[in-house]
Amino acid sequence: xxxxxxxxxxxxxTVVLDAGILLAHGPRQQRIVLDAAWERCVRDLSGVVFGPExxxxxxxxxxxxxxxxxxxxxxxxxxxxxxxxxxxxxASFTDRPESSGHDPAAAAAGSWPVTRYGLPPRLSDxxxxxxxxxxxxxxxxxxxxxxxxxxxxxxxLGRERGLxxxxxxxxxxxxxxxxxxxxxxxxDVTVYQPGVQPFLTGLFDGAHTCxxxxxAHRLALMKNAxxxxxxxxxxxxxxxxxxxxNIAPPALSPFGRYDFAEExxxxxxxxxxxxxxxxCVRSHPHLMVVDEERxxxxxxxxxxxxxxxFPFGHHGGSVDPGDERPHQLPALGxxxxxxxxxxxxxxxxxxxxxxxxxxxxxxxxxxxxxxxGFDWVDGDATSRWLHLGLHQALSVLKSRGVLxxxxxxxxxxxxxxxxxxxxxxxxxxxxxxVLHRINWRPKSENIADLCARLGFTPDQVLFLDxxxxxxxEAAAALPGLHVAEGPVHGFRELLxxxxxxxxxxxxxxxxxxxxxxRAMLRRExxxxxxxxxxxxxxxxxxxxxxRAGPEHLARAAELFNRTNQFTTTAWRTGPExxxxxxxxxxxxxxxxxxxxxxxxxxxxxACLVRGGTVxxxxxxxxxxxxxxxxxxxxxxxxDGAGGRAALAGLAGRIVVTDxxxxxxxxxxxxxxxxxxxxxxxxxxxxxxxxxxxxxxxAVLSAAAAGPGGP
Numbered sequence: 001x002x003x004x005x006x007x008x009x010x011x012x013x014t015v016v017l018d019a020g021i022l023l024a025h026g027p028r029q030q031r032i033v034l035d036a037a038w039e040r041c042v043r044d045l046s047g048v049v050f051g052p053e054x055x056x057x058x059x060x061x062x063x064x065x066x067x068x069x070x071x072x073x074x075x076x077x078x079x080x081x082x083x084x085x086x087x088x089x090x091a092s093f094t095d096r097p098e099s100s101g102h103d104p105a106a107a108a109a110g111s112w113p114v115t116r117y118g119l120p121p122r123l124s125d126x127x128x129x130x131x132x133x134x135x136x137x138x139x140x141x142x143x144x145x146x147x148x149x150x151x152x153x154x155x156x157l158g159r160e161r162g163l164x165x166x167x168x169x170x171x172x173x174x175x176x177x178x179x180x181x182x183x184x185x186x187x188d189v190t191v192y193q194p195g196v197q198p199f200l201t202g203l204f205d206g207a208h209t210c211x212x213x214x215x216a217h218r219l220a221l222m223k224n225a226x227x228x229x230x231x232x233x234x235x236x237x238x239x240x241x242x243x244x245x246n247i248a249p250p251a252l253s254p255f256g257r258y259d260f261a262e263e264x265x266x267x268x269x270x271x272x273x274x275x276x277x278x279x280c281v282r283s284h285p286h287l288m289v290v291d292e293e294r295x296x297x298x299x300x301x302x303x304x305x306x307x308x309x310f311p312f313g314h315h316g317g318s319v320d321p322g323d324e325r326p327h328q329l330p331a332l333g334x335x336x337x338x339x340x341x342x343x344x345x346x347x348x349x350x351x352x353x354x355x356x357x358x359x360x361x362x363x364x365x366x367x368x369x370x371x372x373g374f375d376w377v378d379g380d381a382t383s384r385w386l387h388l389g390l391h392q393a394l395s396v397l398k399s400r401g402v403l404x405x406x407x408x409x410x411x412x413x414x415x416x417x418x419x420x421x422x423x424x425x426x427x428x429x430x431x432x433x434v435l436h437r438i439n440w441r442p443k444s445e446n447i448a449d450l451c452a453r454l455g456f457t458p459d460q461v462l463f464l465d466x467x468x469x470x471x472x473e474a475a476a477a478l479p480g481l482h483v484a485e486g487p488v489h490g491f492r493e494l495l496x497x498x499x500x501x502x503x504x505x506x507x508x509x510x511x512x513x514x515x516x517x518r519a520m521l522r523r524e525x526x527x528x529x530x531x532x533x534x535x536x537x538x539x540x541x542x543x544x545x546x547r548a549g550p551e552h553l554a555r556a557a558e559l560f561n562r563t564n565q566f567t568t569t570a571w572r573t574g575p576e577x578x579x580x581x582x583x584x585x586x587x588x589x590x591x592x593x594x595x596x597x598x599x600x601x602x603x604x605x606a607c608l609v610r611g612g613t614v615x616x617x618x619x620x621x622x623x624x625x626x627x628x629x630x631x632x633x634x635x636x637x638x639d640g641a642g643g644r645a646a647l648a649g650l651a652g653r654i655v656v657t658d659x660x661x662x663x664x665x666x667x668x669x670x671x672x673x674x675x676x677x678x679x680x681x682x683x684x685x686x687x688x689x690x691x692x693x694x695x696x697x698a699v700l701s702a703a704a705a706g707p708g709g710p
Contacts, residue, residue: 005081029116030075067128117145134162143193153337175232193245201313208254215264230280239576246274248292251301285575342499359465360408370414391427393495401510412438444477509602519598536696539596545635548589556606559618566619569655590636607636614652644686654679
């Protein structure tokens with residue numbers, strides 16, 4: 001039979017509803033509701049073999065047919081025509097983490113059920129037509145019923161964000177089963193919710209029936225279990241993203257207002273569990289915490305969780321007590337689905353915003369500073385705290401490495417003068433911004449100029465302005481520019497919650513980015529009037545090169561992941577994958593630490609040599625103008641080579657992207673020759689490598705670099 005021939009599952013059952021048709025697969029616990037018009041298609045194709053065209057011919061909406069076919073195949077409601085469903089079903093049950101070898105009917109009270117919770121999802125024709133249009137993202141959900149309830153919100157939010165999200169849910173089980181599930185699913189992101197009923201039922205629901213010593217003992221057991229579970233998850237994922245739930249505190253305590261009087265009250269139990277989860281996750285760079293506690297702080301426990309009605313340890317979403325079906329109200333599912341996708345975006349650096357451009361008068365402060373000054377800072381009005389909150393949020397972004405610039409109508413001399421005079425009265429000073437554009441030109445022109453000076457595209461920039469006319473003008477003139485809509489008092493929340501403004505774990509390089517960017521701009525000003533070599537020598541550029549150690553892997557991965565201009569192959573990776581790659585024979589990773597007389601730019605270069613080929617090379621845009629790429633490459637190749645002659649035949653590859661123009665001549669500049677049309681370059685004559693001593697930048701080994709070296 002053809003690989004493109006299908007049939008409906010032998011386990012399919014259907015129920016015609018008032019508002020559609022329900023399709024279900026009992027053994028796999030899958031179900032979906034289609035619009036009522038699909039009843040004829042399902043009826044006519046049941047029991048026969050068909051292809052995609054035949055399916056589309058009978059579909060009530062031809063545009064929706066591919067999306068419906070995909071959704072039914074993912075749920076095993078439609079299978080390949082030659083599929084042995086019974087054999088596949090037996091293999092699937094054996095391979096799933098919840099298959100722990102015991103009879104579920106004889107399982108101890110509180111163990112994980114093997115069932116499907118929630119109402120069946122509905123796939124409308126409109127949603128089916130949009131399915132498959134975006135990037136495919138596979139999400140493996142390992143946990144209880146709460147994680148099941150996130151599946152449909154994940155699909156819906158994914159469509160809104162241009163993602164084709166595909167989910168699989170499994171109940172937790174032995175570590176070996178978890179690893180098998182990861183291998184089978186090959187997920188882009190895996191969500192792990194620690195066992196709620198096996199752990200929290202005994203820890204929370206029985207808290208008032210035992211003394212502090214017993215509570216401490218149960219807490220210690222759960223910590224040990226969490227340590228093992230997180231370690232097993234990290235190992236199974238092999239570097240792909242994993243999200244670990246922590247635990248939201250119940251809205252109520254069995255000890256009431258005297259919870260503080262218990263040595264191990266509920267508040268302490270939750271705090272210690274979450275601190276322990278943080279510690280476990282922190283040691284694995286490819287894991288993140290899904291902070292249920294923060295969601296409760298933002299949305300309210302009563303809106304998300306059920307312990308106002310259900311027992312403490314049930315830990316499900318808020319419920320309608322009049323509905324007897326296993327269900328939850330949708331708020332928690334939506335909140336968690338949003339967190340999962342935000343974590344994935346932050347981890348990947350997808351659509352990262354690198355520059356925030358803010359208006360001044362009416363936005364960063366009330367009124368017109370040149371006319372009104374800053375007396376508002378000394379008051380206690382709502383507007384004072386509102387604008388100080390915006391200042392603080394921008395300061396937080398600066399510490400993360402996001403650059404700040406101003407773009408405002410007015411007189412630059414007057415505005416900056418009164419701002420400088422304000423001294424420490426304001427959280428942000430003019431020096432916290434890399435560039436100022438305060439004039440009477442259209443704001444779109446000023447933002448375009450800022451992008452040109454800093455090397456950004458509009459889609460890497462967020463614009464804040466209180467005036468909707470100015471926002472509309474900038475958005476119309478600069479396609480892709482992110483523009484904050486709504487009132488000024490909503491800007492702070494946007495700045496502090498957007499995943500596009502989170503650049504991973506904080507690093508020293510990120511905290512110094514404003515200073516190093518300013519130094520880059522000063523270099524550009526100095527360049528006029530000097531030839532290239534004289535200019536570089538005047539800067540006293542130093543490149544310290546060393547083989548990477550374990551402490552450098554996170555930063556090296558960040559460079560490979562987030563460098564779009566000076567990157568030879570645009571290779572994306574993570575610290576764990578780098579660690580595995582470096583264990584291969586003949587593989588080495590070098591890092592470069594760059595400084596000049598204007599500043600120390602930190603660890604800004606990474607070069608990976610693997611199997612006799614430079615497979616990845618990345619250099620931060622902050623040091624592109626210092627001509628350090630060739631010296632870094634040569635020093636990295638010579639390290640441990642045993643003489644230049646041993647480098648003969650070494651290769652390097654360029655993978656052309658729409659933004660890596662600065663890197664395309666790297667190997668040619670270093671003496672390699674092009675070896676075909678596929679971007680391969682070969683060093684046929686090592687004598688063509690430039691002599692480091694003849695270059696206008698100083699290259700130091702790690703030993704010569706001293707304690708500040710990489």
